[in-house]
Amino acid sequence: MTTPSSAPSPSSPPPTLEELRARAAAERGRPAYGHDAVIACDRLVRIFSTDGVEVQALQGLDLTVAKGELMALVGASGSGKSTLLQILAGLDVPTAGRSTVAGNDLLAMDAKARLRYRREVVGFVWQQTARNLLPFLTARQNVLLPMQLAGGRPRRERAARADALLELLGVGDCRDRRPEQMSGGQQQRVAIAVALANEPSVLLADEPTGELDSETGAQIFEAFRNVNTELATTVVIVTHDPMVAGEVRRTVAIRDGRAASEVLRRLATDADGQEALEEREYAMLDRAGRVQLPRQFLEALGMEHRVGLELESDHIGVWPE
Numbered sequence: 001m002t003t004p005s006s007a008p009s010p011s012s013p014p015p016t017l018e019e020l021r022a023r024a025a026a027e028r029g030r031p032a033y034g035h036d037a038v039i040a041c042d043r044l045v046r047i048f049s050t051d052g053v054e055v056q057a058l059q060g061l062d063l064t065v066a067k068g069e070l071m072a073l074v075g076a077s078g079s080g081k082s083t084l085l086q087i088l089a090g091l092d093v094p095t096a097g098r099s100t101v102a103g104n105d106l107l108a109m110d111a112k113a114r115l116r117y118r119r120e121v122v123g124f125v126w127q128q129t130a131r132n133l134l135p136f137l138t139a140r141q142n143v144l145l146p147m148q149l150a151g152g153r154p155r156r157e158r159a160a161r162a163d164a165l166l167e168l169l170g171v172g173d174c175r176d177r178r179p180e181q182m183s184g185g186q187q188q189r190v191a192i193a194v195a196l197a198n199e200p201s202v203l204l205a206d207e208p209t210g211e212l213d214s215e216t217g218a219q220i221f222e223a224f225r226n227v228n229t230e231l232a233t234t235v236v237i238v239t240h241d242p243m244v245a246g247e248v249r250r251t252v253a254i255r256d257g258r259a260a261s262e263v264l265r266r267l268a269t270d271a272d273g274q275e276a277l278e279e280r281e282y283a284m285l286d287r288a289g290r291v292q293l294p295r296q297f298l299e300a301l302g303m304e305h306r307v308g309l310e311l312e313s314d315h316i317g318v319w320p321e
């Protein structure tokens with residue numbers, strides 16, 4: 001096996017005081033992690049304790065989402081997707097770590113700030129169509145309600161906004177219908193309009209197409225995309241649906257309570273001038289320099305416990321012991 005050239009040699013001298021000072025100064029001048037992101041999660045931990053048994057749903061998750069992104073979170077059942085979304089929605093509080101959404105510190109909000117956050121900073125769409133809307137109100141009244149609760153907008157402006165949102169979501173014709181008088185797809189569109197009522201910085205959706213057939217699901221996804229383009233709202237969708245995941249520019253896979261890998265897609269032009277969607281999978285590199293290698297890669301080369309590393313001019317080699 002080759003000796004890793006990147007590892008510090010045991011005989012290298014300890015840094016001088018001057019070097020340590022220079023390092024500290026460089027650290028101080030560096031902007032905070034995720035400073036330019038609308039969502040920043042930094043080593044987020046959520047531990048549930050039930051009947052003396054602890055479950056670590058999030059195990060030091062790092063994630064940043066830029067303003068105006070439309071992205072999907074995917075992962076096996078129990079990987080921590082919903083836990084993360086509940087925290088971002090202000091419905092649950094992390095055990096440790098840091099998380100900010102549109103400048104709001106999710107670990108430091110008091111009850112009043114949390115209520116304002118849930119009403120005005122984030123919009124949320126649940127999987128269960130029935131959970132998103134009040135059954136005794138019409139579509140229009142459902143969209144008006146969050147604006148009435150938040151206060152601030154004059155009545156006429158609220159009404160105009162409700163109608164404009166229902167039109168944007170393609171359900172203007174349903175405005176005087178109650179949920180039971182609408183299809184599942186129409187209800188989810190109205191739910192998106194409700195979630196957008198107070199112009200949230202971030203729209204979160206947990207399996208929003210889970211109860212719909214694939215065609216209706218595709219239409220709902222189109223609605224999210226439309227909202228993202230027309231209103232520049234940042235959208236984060238948790239989904240099992242591979243079709244939905246394939247339609248966004250960025251898909252982050254959560255594994256064992258951490259962001260493990262990410263797929264980025266972009267339009268690229270080939271040598272013949274043809275545009276095609278280029279897709280590439282990346283492993284996540286956390287702030288401490290840790291990378292989670294795909295299980296199948298490790299199994300293929302029988303890697304366990306230790307690997308050798310080698311720094312090349314344009315890549316790092318990882319070698320079995």
Ligand SMILES: Nc1ncnc2c1ncn2[C@@H]1O[C@H](COP(=O)(O)OP(=O)(O)OP(=O)(O)O)[C@@H](O)[C@H]1O
Pocket residue numbers: 048049050055056057075076077078079080081082083084
């Ligand atoms: N309120 C809770 N009390 C105890 N354990 C919980 C609670 N909520 C979630 N968990 C546990 O935390 C882990 C992550 O759950 P979570 O619902 O976030 O996963 P998920 O990726 O959204 O799964 P699914 O795709 O099935 O919804 C699971 O082991 C789950 O059992």
